[in-house]
Amino acid sequence: MSSASVGELVSQPYKYGFITDIETEKIAKGLSEDVVRLISAKKEEPAFLLDFRLRAYRQWLQMEEPDWAALGYPVIDYQDIIYYAAPKQQQKKASLDEVDPKLLETFDKLGIPLSEQKRLSNVAVDAVFDSVSIATTYKEKLAEHGVIFCSISEAVKEHPELIEKYLGTVVPSNDNYFAALNSAVFSDGSFVFIPKGVECPMELSTYFRINSGDTGQFERTLIVAEEGASVSYLEGCTAPMFDTNQLHAAVVELVTLDDASIKYSTVQNWYAGDENGVGGIYNFVTKRGQCRGDRSRISWTQVETGSAITWKYPSCVLQGADSVGEFYSVALTNNRQQADTGTKMIHVGPRTRSTIVSKGISAGHSSNSYRGLVQIGPKAVGARNYSQCDSMLIGDQAAANTYPYIRSQQSEADIEHEASTCRISEDQLFYLQSRGIGFEQAVSMMVSGFCRDVFHQLPMEFAAEADKLLALKLEGSVG
Amino acid sequence: MVAAPLTTSAPVAAPVHPWVAALLGALPAPAGLRPEITLSARAALAAAGLPSRRQDDWRFTDTAPIAAVAPQLLAPEALPELPPVAEGHHRVVLDGRPETLAAIAWPAGIEVLSADETRDALGRCLDPEGKAPDWPVLLQGACDAPVLALRVRGAVSEVLELVSEAGSGPGVLPVRVLLLLEPEARLELLQVHRSSGANLTSALVEADLGAGAELRHGVVANGGSESVLLARLAIRQQPGSRFALATVSRGWGLVRLEPRVVQSEGAAETRLRALQVVDEHQIADTHSRVRFEGPEGRLEQLHKVVADGQGRSVFNGAVVVPRLAQRTDASQLSRSLLLSDRARVDTKPELEIVADDVRCAHGATVSSLQEDELFYLRSRGIGAAEAARLLLRGYCQEILGDFPAGAALWQAPSFSGGPEEIRR
Amino acid sequence: MIRPDAPVLLEIRDLHASVADQPILHGVNLTLRAGEIHAVMGRNGSGKSTLSKVLAGHPAYTVTGGSVLYKGADLLELDPEQRARIGLFLGFQYPVEIPGVSNLEFLRVSTNARRMEEGEEELDTFAFEDLVNEKLQVVQMDPAFLERSVNEGFSGGEKKRNEILQMALLEPVVAILDETDSGLDIDALRIVAGGVNHLAGPDNATLLITHYQRLLDAITPDYVHVMAHGRILRTGGKELALELEQRGYDWVDAEPAVLEAV
Structure with a gap:
């Protein structure tokens, strides 16, 4: 990162905070069985999906909102949320030329050009605006390889058998309160299917944008890699600045069969609220991957910098023999943000292996917790886990908590956990400064150095992006 | 990972748990x-x-x-015999x-x-x-x-x-x-x-x-x-x-x-x-x-x-x-x-x-127990059970060494013995 | 090289400083002209390392009196990074380790910060690698060290070479080397001293802070200053260092006349 770009970055406020002025079709606020039916009807869904939604809704009604994470937030009024909002553009267009130029412009401003001439080379993008997917690039090229990459609504219409086979099989609709809510009302999201033996020829990416102020975002992502298939997928998220809180309750399900691999990366930069904690997204997300096949691999990489509250534990259920789960995370909190994040590695099959690397940076008055579970079941002979959780504290008002649970029922397994807490020392800062490096840049160099092990896991262009994001987020938090 | 919040106060009318009631x-x-x-x-x-x-x-x-x-x-009741x-x-x-x-x-x-x-x-x-x-x-x-x-x-x-x-x-x-x-x-x-x-x-x-x-x-x-x-x-x-x-x-x-x-x-x-x-x-x-x-x-x-x-x-x-x-x-x-x-x-x-x-x-x-440690001892002619015993003893000794010497009288002989003895 | 008409680069006048409210410097006077090599000697606690930290602007040290002029301008009001950018360099006695921050990246950012100050062009990654490879030869350093984190896991000698490499890249006007010889074996000392000699020129000045004569066998100073109790007690030529080597530092305390004379 050049010194100029950091200087430029640290002086910027949240630059994705604009609102696109576009006519939106919204349904009335509130949640009921009728609303669930309405969403399903608007999306012209088959009966099995309506049943899935209704079952989830009834389960949700029976469940209680969890409070174990001790996250302080006011009671959410689930009747004060709009569960479906879509830009008024009835049918998804056959060609991008027909997409409302305002939408294309929005994604251009976000640095995600969708138009043919400006596209990111070798990255296919599905753009989701409020509740619906507005465009997916490179679909034809992917189709040549048998790869399906489309919005989940399209997949429901075009590949209902795949949706019925896999949806809800990794995260059951009654898994937890927010997963049940999502299962009832999910509006859109991405679907990826990589057939047997195919290595996906390009990076796949979904870009989520919340635009409406009173809309909840409930997207659902499902990625299936058949035997020997592999894919790298990245999601990015932003939202405008509102002084009210918005709920984002997504569900992501990943499935790998024998020898398949999925690499799932997230750069999360939802609006975090202002420095006094007013506004921002409540990011309550359920992400889980299931290594069903032998020797399969699921890798989660996340850079979490946004949201007022983040509550997510991308997890791996390692069923197949010799399957591998990985979790690499950077979570940065500033001002009044709260992040409670980590992973669960559930070792079921023999010789399964998992690696956890978590880097938490807490600044301002924020609170940043790592919460993880490593569970070794009785059949996981020869399983191994290595976890490393490091915290960096900036200022004496921020909290860093670490809760790494370990549960083992298998004597022939090795579990190792290490954790440390550090800060940026005055001597390190002085050393860099005495070589002509400015204060803020010195801090940002050390922070990105702290996160290096995780950034290495991101696709190249996104690693640089993540690095910039951290510098931006730390503005004014030191000194 | 979802658990109910800890509560020590029950609703007023709840019946007292029978074990607690009996003890009280x-x-x-x-x-x-x-x-x-x-x-x-x-x-x-x-x-x-x-x-x-x-x-x-x-x-x-x-x-x-x-x-x-x-x-x-x-x-x-009459106390069982205590060590000297x-x-x-x-x-x-x-x-x-x-x-x-x-x-x-x-x-x-x-x-x-x-x-x-x-x-x-x-x-x-x-x-x-x-x-x-x-x-x-x-x-x-x-x-x-x-x-x-x-x-x-x-x-x-x-x-x-x-x-x-x-x-x-x-x-x-x-x-x-x-x-x-x-x-x-x-x-x-x-x-x-x-x-x-x-x-x-x-x-x-x-x-x-x-x-x-x-x-x-x-x-x-x-x-x-x-x-x-x-x-x-x-x-x-x-x-x-x-x-x-x-x-x-x-x-x-x-x-x-x-x-x-x-x-x-x-x-x-x-x-x-x-x-x-x-x-x-x-x-x-x-x-x-x-x-x-x-x-x-x-x-x-x-x-x-x-x-x-x-x-x-x-x-x-x-x-x-x-x-x-x-x-x-x-x-x-x-x-x-x-x-x-x-x-x-x-x-x-x-x-x-x-x-x-x-x-x-x-x-x-x-x-x-670490395979390589066991192997090292066995490669020096120590039997598998004996090797395991030695390793386990070393493992426990790190803590036992912190007690006053007189505490040994209270430890069953097991702690100077092997895993089988520890089990007893 | 002493040239009475050479421009004054650094002028320290009656400098007083304290750390944690403990006064350490009690009126230091020192003038460095272009082309000169000065050595400040003294035993531990004499204030010589404090002098170097104060000149570089370490936040833990407070200047309580006096002035320091750098090319005629007030040095003390500048941030540490600004001092570095205009050409003041401190070679640390104990260079800190900064895990995760790549040495190469660090060197590039710092070199560019100095170059921009001088109105030179910023070097891109490739141009910088050429430059750094050239400078590596000055200290005979293995390029593998560029790929590692700043000073992390470096031996004492490697850290000091890394310091001299930075000096070579930043091309300072005034270089202060704080106990650069400590913890070095003979070979490393020779390489480091070679680097310092190579970089000393008619337009810059060097201030060596050292405890022992042996560094001065390899780098010949124009002036030697003896520091004790937060002041410079005596100034002489290189023969003063030899005298210290023979007589130790005790006579410094034992000669009250010297104290009076200051």
């Missing part, structure tokens, strides 16, 4: 120093019932062994009877507190964070145990040995100790809990360490397959004080040790070392919590587990470093040996840090 019915009217506390503990216990796995603090711990104990106070008193040790047997305490001669430097002093100091270290009392504390309070309350001045040359022997009878044996260490006082304490029957030892030790005081506290806990031990250690440390705890527990149907240390102004040293051995259907649970209320405190914690048979081991180690505790240096290491496929280990460190200039490291490992 069997307890005599309060006769201790603070009857109002005894009564409020009984009321709270009635409301709370038995601890449940729905409570976060008891999630991994099956409390059925508690309910299997007869809900009554343990009747004093080691040289330099001063032994006191706590059998739950006030008259036993009155008859003891104390070594130089130790004196019994007056009733007023005791009343004043009792409970001072117990509730530093102002939370509702936990279940073991409620139980202990309800039982209204006679209090052994001592003041320690200067360096006590003898090792004070406090023995609670529950024997084989049914019921609850409450043990309550209060220690006030004056500034610069030094005491070596060896506490022994023994049981061979279906009974419950409810122990509560409060220790207030003045500036520069030092308490070396060993706990040897040997129980039987139906025995229960619930032990809370509430320690408050003034600056410059040193607290070194070494515990070894084995054989209990259920043992739960709760060391809670508060460095009231930081700048003290805390060392916690523990070895818990489980086999058969035994459950051993340690919930430790160390809180730094001022700068420059130090903690060194090593928790070791040997889990065999269908044993369950739980370790929950909280370290709390608030903003005013700058330059805290804390390390926590949890090492578990899992020797059987039917045994289970749950480990949950909890680090809560709000100060930026601190060093807090923690680590955890769960594994079997």
